[in-house]
Amino acid sequence: MLLATMFCYLFYYTGRQNWGFVVQALEEDLGLDKLQTGWIAGAMLGAYGLGQFINGNLGDKFGGRRMMSLGAVLSVVLVWITSFGYSFWTILIPWALNGYAQSLGWAPGSRLISNWWGPHERAKAFGVFMFGAATSAVLVFALCILILQAGMSWQWVFRLPVLLLGFAGIAFYFIARDTPEELGFRSPNEDESGESDSEFVDDDNEIVDENAAGNDEGAVERYMATLSNWRFLTACVSLGFESMARYGLLIWVPAYYLGEGWKKNPSTAWVTLALPIGMAFGALFGGQLSDRVFHSNRSKPIVLLMSLAAAVSLAIYMVPQDQQILAIALLFLAGFFVYGPQSSYWALCPDLLGTKRAGTGVGVMDAVAYGFAAVQGPVFGWVMYQWGDPAVFIAIAIACLLCVVTILPVRR
Secondary structure (H helix, E strand, O other): OHHHHHHHHHOHHHHOOOHHHOHHHHHHHOOOOHHHHHHHHHHHHHHHHHHHHHHHHHHHHHOHHHHHHHHHHHHHHHHHHHHOOOOHHHHHHHHHHHHHHHOOOHHHHHHHHHHHOOOOOHHHHHHHHHHHHHHHHHHHHHHHHHHHHOOOOHHHHHHOOOHHHHHHHHHHHHHOOOOHHHHOOOOOOEOOOOOEOOEEEOOOOOEEEOOOOOOOOOHHHHHHHHHOOHHHHHHHHHHHHHHHHHHHHHHHHHHHHOOOOOOOOOHHHHHOOHHHHHHHHHHHHHHHHHHHHOOOOOHHHHHHHHHHHHHHHHHHHHOOOOOHHHHHHHHHHHHHHHHOOHHHHHHHHHHHHOHHHHHHHHHHHHHHHHHHHHHHHHHHHHHHHHHOHHHHHHHHHHHHHHHHHHHOOOOO
C-alpha cells in the first residue's frame, strides 16, 4: 500500500510543479511580469490549501483510494485547459481550480498511510512517502527541461508530463485499499490479542489512545477536536513558514536560473535539478532522523534541518549565478534540509490528534501550509521585483528561521 500510494503521488507534481519553468516564457509571450506570475502561483497554492482543509475531512469519510484517483483525473483536465490560456485571467482561473483538484491527493493519501502503519514506525513510512513526492519533483524538473531543450513551447510543459498522472491515478484505484481490514489483516495499532498498541503519555501525563480517539465522530467533531489543539495549531504555523521556504525554492529557482541567457548555455537549466534531488534524499533522511535518532521527537529534527536550510539559502545568495558546480552543491543541500522536516510534520498529525483524525489533521495542516505558500508567491515576487532576483534567497532564509522559532513549543 505504501508503494502504491508512492507510485500515484510520484506523478502528482506533474500537475503543479512545472510552473517555474513557464514563468520566463509567460513574461516574454504574454507580457506578464513577476508580480502577476506570482499572483497566479499564489492563487493555485491558495486553492490547494483550501482544498486540503475540506478534503482531509472527506478523506476520513470516503477514504484515500477514491479521493486520490479522482484528483488525478481532474488535474489532467484542468492543466490542459490552462495550457490554452492567453492572458492573466485565462491562466489564473483554471490554474487555481487545478490547485483544488491537486488537493485531493495528499491528505487522503496520508490517511491511508496512517491506517497501515503504527505510531512507532509512522515517521519512517511518511519519510518514504515523502521520498516518492520529492522524486516526483525530480521527474517534473527533468521532463520540463527536456521539453524546453527540444524547442517545444511552454504549452507543452503543461500538457505532456501531466498525462502520466492520469495513468497513475487510474492504476491506484484498482491497486490500493484504504485499511488492512479490507484485505483481512489486523490493524497495525493492535497486538495479537486485539489490544491497542497506540497508547502514549501526553505532556499532561494523561494516557491517550490515538487509535480510539476520533471513533464515532462526525465531520464537525473532528474539526472541533483538531482546531482546539494548540500544539497542533502551532505546528501548522511552523509548517507554513517551512512551505514558504520550500515553494520559494521550487517556484523561483527555475525562474532564477532560466534567465535571459540560458538558451546560450543550456546546461544552466540542469543546475536546477539538484534542488529536487536533494529534497528526495532529505525526505528519506528526515523520517529516519526523527524515529531512530530522536526517538519519535518531531521538533528536534525540524529545528536542526531548518536552521541549516537558512544558512544554505544565504550561501546561495552570495554565490554568483555562473558558478555552476557550487550552485549544484548548494541547491542539493537546500532541498535536502528544507524538505527533510516534512515527515516529522505529517507524523505529528496522528501523534497529536489520533489516527482516526489523521486525514482531518493532515488536511488542516496542509491548508495552513499552502495558505502561507500562496502568500509567498506575490510577496517573494515583489521582493524580486524591488531588489532583484537574488534577494529571494534572503526572504527564504528568513522564512526558515521563523519556522524554527515557531516549532520550539511543540512536544508530543
